[in-house]
Amino acid sequence: xxxxxxxxxxxxxxxxxxxxxxxxxxDEREARDLIKEIGPDVVVKAQVHAGGRGKGRIVKRDRxxxxxxxxxxxPERHEGQITGRRRGGVRLASGTEEALKxxxxxxEQDARLVSIQTGSDGxxxxxxxxxxxxxxxxxxxxxxxxxxxxxxxxxxxxxxxGQSIEEVNRTNPRAVLRVPVDPVEGFPAxxxxxxxxxxxxxxxxxxxxxxxxxxxxxxxxxxxxxLVEVNPFVLTTEGAVVAIDGKVGLxxxxxxxxxxxxxxxxxxxxxxxxxxxxxxxxxSYIKLDGDIGCVVNGAGxxxxxxxxxxxxxxxxxxxxxxxxxxxxxxxIEALRIIVNDPDVKTIFINIFGxxxxxxxxxxxxxxAVGELNIQQPLVVRLxxxxxxxxxxxLHDSGIAVQTADELGxxxxxxxxxxxxxxxxxxxxx
Amino acid sequence: MSILLNNRTRLLIQGLGNEGQNQIRRSLDYGTKVxxxxxxxxxxxETFSHGNxxxxxxxTVSEAIENTQANCTIIYVPAxxxxxxxxxxxxxxxxxxxxxxxxxxxxxxxxxxxxxxGSKSKLIGPNCPxxxxxxxxxxxxxxxxxxxxxxxxGVVSRSGTLVYEAVDQLTRAGIGQSTCVGVGGDPIIGExxxxxxxxxNSDPDTDAVVLIGEIGGxxxxxxxAYIKRSMNKPVVAFIAGATAPPGRRMGHAGAIIEGExxxxxxxxxxxxxxxxxISRSPAEIGSTMRRVLEEAGKYQPPGPPAE
Numbered sequence: 001x002x003x004x005x006x007x008x009x010x011x012x013x014x015x016x017x018x019x020x021x022x023x024x025x026x027d028e029r030e031a032r033d034l035i036k037e038i039g040p041d042v043v044v045k046a047q048v049h050a051g052g053r054g055k056g057r058i059v060k061r062d063r064x065x066x067x068x069x070x071x072x073x074x075p076e077r078h079e080g081q082i083t084g085r086r087r088g089g090v091r092l093a094s095g096t097e098e099a100l101k102x103x104x105x106x107x108e109q110d111a112r113l114v115s116i117q118t119g120s121d122g123x124x125x126x127x128x129x130x131x132x133x134x135x136x137x138x139x140x141x142x143x144x145x146x147x148x149x150x151x152x153x154x155x156x157x158x159x160x161x162g163q164s165i166e167e168v169n170r171t172n173p174r175a176v177l178r179v180p181v182d183p184v185e186g187f188p189a190x191x192x193x194x195x196x197x198x199x200x201x202x203x204x205x206x207x208x209x210x211x212x213x214x215x216x217x218x219x220x221x222x223x224x225x226x227l228v229e230v231n232p233f234v235l236t237t238e239g240a241v242v243a244i245d246g247k248v249g250l251x252x253x254x255x256x257x258x259x260x261x262x263x264x265x266x267x268x269x270x271x272x273x274x275x276x277x278x279x280x281x282x283x284s285y286i287k288l289d290g291d292i293g294c295v296v297n298g299a300g301x302x303x304x305x306x307x308x309x310x311x312x313x314x315x316x317x318x319x320x321x322x323x324x325x326x327x328x329x330x331x332i333e334a335l336r337i338i339v340n341d342p343d344v345k346t347i348f349i350n351i352f353g354x355x356x357x358x359x360x361x362x363x364x365x366x367x368a369v370g371e372l373n374i375q376q377p378l379v380v381r382l383x384x385x386x387x388x389x390x391x392x393x394l395h396d397s398g399i400a401v402q403t404a405d406e407l408g409x410x411x412x413x414x415x416x417x418x419x420x421x422x423x424x425x426x427x428x429x
Numbered sequence: 430m431s432i433l434l435n436n437r438t439r440l441l442i443q444g445l446g447n448e449g450q451n452q453i454r455r456s457l458d459y460g461t462k463v464x465x466x467x468x469x470x471x472x473x474x475e476t477f478s479h480g481n482x483x484x485x486x487x488x489t490v491s492e493a494i495e496n497t498q499a500n501c502t503i504i505y506v507p508a509x510x511x512x513x514x515x516x517x518x519x520x521x522x523x524x525x526x527x528x529x530x531x532x533x534x535x536x537x538x539x540x541x542x543x544x545x546x547g548s549k550s551k552l553i554g555p556n557c558p559x560x561x562x563x564x565x566x567x568x569x570x571x572x573x574x575x576x577x578x579x580x581x582x583g584v585v586s587r588s589g590t591l592v593y594e595a596v597d598q599l600t601r602a603g604i605g606q607s608t609c610v611g612v613g614g615d616p617i618i619g620e621x622x623x624x625x626x627x628x629x630n631s632d633p634d635t636d637a638v639v640l641i642g643e644i645g646g647x648x649x650x651x652x653x654a655y656i657k658r659s660m661n662k663p664v665v666a667f668i669a670g671a672t673a674p675p676g677r678r679m680g681h682a683g684a685i686i687e688g689e690x691x692x693x694x695x696x697x698x699x700x701x702x703x704x705x706x707i708s709r710s711p712a713e714i715g716s717t718m719r720r721v722l723e724e725a726g727k728y729q730p731p732g733p734p735a736e
Contacts, residue, residue, distance in 0.1 A: 018605050097720020146535050148616035151542030183539045224536050226616075256509055256532035275459040288674065297613060300643055303669040304711035311710050319673070352593045354558055355448065355571045384573035384593055406601075407594060408712030 022131030056115030161232030224254030245248025283323030290315025353384030512537030580605015590615025598715025679732030
C-alpha cells in the first residue's frame with residue numbers, strides 16, 4: 001500500500017529525519033495560513049499516489065483522456081511549454097497570491113492529475129503539500145527496500161539524485177551504491193556515516209546524514225514498510241541535509257499490527273472496482289483493457305490464463321485471483337464484479353482446485369447465472385479437487401455454458417466466443 | 430527416493446484449524462505418514478483421528494519431536510503467527526519445514542531468514558502449495574492428489590495452481606513426477622528455484638525438470654545461471670505474466686515488475702541462453718516435456734508402479 005508524500009514526511013519528522021517546513025492543505029484558508037507561516041517562497045505539490053507528477057498535468061475530469069494521449073505521444077514534453085491551466089503537479093511560487101494561484105486549480109472540483117503512470121482517467125488530488133523552498137547545492141538518492149534473494153533489507157544510494165535511479169543504474173551503474181543491512185544489527189548511525197562518506201558528502205554533513213539514514217531505517221522497520229525512498233535528499237547551500245521528497249510503501253500483510261493502516265490509507269486513490277473486490281474478499285482484481293472477463297484461482301494461474309488468451313488472439317478484461325473458494329457466494333461476488341464491467345463480452349472461468357473445491361465453484365457459477373442474469377457467453381474450465389462432482393453440477397444445471405477440460409482448449413473457446421460477440425469498437429479505457 | 434521427502438518422512442502438522450484438519454485428512458488418505466500434531470491449548474494425551482489413523486497432538490513442537498521423532502513439519506498457522514511457528518521449528522531443529530500460510534509480513538520473513546542461516550533446518554514457502562512425492566505417497570501440502578502420478582520428472586514452481594496445471598498436463602501426456610515443489614510466491618522465501626534445481630540435478634529418480642517462474646524478482650535469473658553452470662538434465666521452463674501490464678502487483682507480492690530484469694522477456698531470455706527449453710504457452714508444458722523426454726530417450730510410458 002502506498003501513502004502520500006505528506007504522510008511519508010510526517011513519519012520522517014516523527015523519527016527525526018529533517019524535512020522542509022510545511023504541511024498539507026485541502027482548502028484555501030489552510031493554504032493561506034501555511035504560506036503566511038513558511039513563505040514567501042514555497043513549493044506547491046499535488047498529493048496523489050501516482051508517479052510522474054512533475055511532468056503530469058492538472059486537468060478537469062472531462063479532459064483527462066486527451067491529455068493522457070498527448071503525454072503518451074510525447075512523455076518528454078516539459079510542463080514549462082504548457083501554459084494556462086494545464087500545469088504540472090509540482091510548482092514553485094513566490095508570495096501568497098502566486099502560491100494560491102498554483103493551489104486553486106489543484107483543489108478545484110473535478111480536478112485530476114494525469115501523468116504517464118495514471119492511465120487515461122488520471123487520479124483525484126487528495127491534498128496539496130505546501131513547503132518552504134530549499135536552496136539546493138546537490139541532490140542525492142537514498143532508498144531502503146527488501147532484497148528477496150538475500151532475505152535482507154537493502155539500502156541503495158547514489159550521489160546522482162533527483163532523477164530516476166533505474167536510469168542512473170543503466171547509464172552509470174558505478175554511481176549506485178548497494179549496502180545490505182544485517183537485520184540483527186539494523187542500521188546504526190555509524191553505518192550511516194560510513195555511507196555518507198562513500199557518497200562524498202562534505203565532512204560537516206557526515207554526522208547529520210548518518211543520523212538521517214539511521215532514522216529512515218527506523219521508519220522502515222517500525223512501520224513494516226516494503227519501501228522507503230527519498231529522491232532526492234539534498235545538501236543545502238548552508239550545508240544541511242534535508243529530505244525534500246519522500247515515498248513510503250507499507251506491507252499490506254503487516255496491516256494487522258498497525259490497525260489496518262487505516263490512518264494512512266486513502267481510498268480515493270484506489271480503483272473503485274478494486275476496492276469492491278477487496279471488500280468482497282476476492283484475492284486480487286486488476287482492471288485491464290480487453291473484453292474477456294476472467295475468474296481464476298491463484299495469481300500464477302491467473303497470469304498464465306491471461307497469457308494463454310493473448311496467445312490465442314484474445315484480450316483479458318481483467319486479472320482476477322479469486323483466492324481459495326470454500327463458499328459459493330465468493331464466486332457470485334467475483335462474477336458480479338466481472339458482469340458489471342461494461343467492457344466484458346465473454347466470461348472465462350478457470351479454476352484448478354487445490355485448497356479450493358471446484359464443486360463449490362460450479363454451484364456458485366450456476367447460482368450466479370440466475371441471480372446476476374448473466375447474458376455474456378460463459379466458458380468454464382474446472383479441474384482439481386472434486387472435479388467430477390463440479391462438472392456434474394454444471395451439466396445437470398442446464399445453464400448455457402461451454403466447457404473444456406484443458407487450458408488451451410478452454411482459452412480457444414473463450415476467444416471464439418468473444419470474437420463472435422465483438423460488434424462495438426472497444427472503449428479506450 | 431527423489432528429493433526432500435521419502436518413505437521415512439514422519440510428518441508433524443502445526444495448526445489444526447479447519448483448513449489444517451481438512452488438508453491433513455487428505456494427506457492421510459493419500460498414505461502420508463503423519464505422526465504428530467501441534468496446536469496451542471492442547472495438552473499431552475489428546476489425539477486427532479481420521480479413519481484408522483490416529484496421531485497425538487501436543488502444545489509445542491519440541492514436545493512433539495521428542496515423543497514422535499517427526500522429521501518434517503507442515504505449517505497451516507494463520508499469517509500473524511506463521512513466522513513464530515517457523516522460528517519454533519528452527520529452534521527445535523526440524524530438518525524440513527514447509528509453510529503453506531499466505532500473507533506473512535515481509536519483515537517477519539527477514540527474521541526467519543536470519544534464523545535459518547547456520548541452522549539445521551530447511552524451509553519451503555511460505556505462500557506455497559507444499560511438496561508432493563507420488564512414489565512415496567507423501568503429500569506435504571494442499572495439492573489435489575488425483576492429478577499426480579509417480580514418474581521421473583521433477584516440478585518446481587513459484588505459483589501453486591501452476592504446479593497443478595503443469596502436472597495435469599504431464600500426467601495426461603503419460604509423464605509421471607518424481608517430486609513437485611512449490612517454493613512460494615512471496616518476496617522472501619526459504620529455498621528458491623535454484624536450490625531445488627540443484628537437488629533435482631543430483632537426484633537419481635529425476636530425469637528432467639519443469640521450472641515455472643513468473644514476473645518479478647531475479648530468482649529465475651539465478652536459476653538460469655545455475656542451469657548454465659551445472660545442470661546436466663533437461664529443463665522445460667514457463668514464465669507466467671508475459672502479458673501483464675508493467676508496474677501492477679498481480680496477487681503475489683513477489684510479482685511486481687522491477688525494471689527490465691523483472692519482465693517475462695528478460696527471464697525467458699536468460700533461461701533460453703542457459704539452455705532451458707521454453708514453453709511459450711502455459712498450455713504446452715506437458716507436450717513440450719514429452720518431446721524433450723522422447724528425444725533424450727527418457728520417456729517412460731506409464732505402467733504398473735515400479736517397485
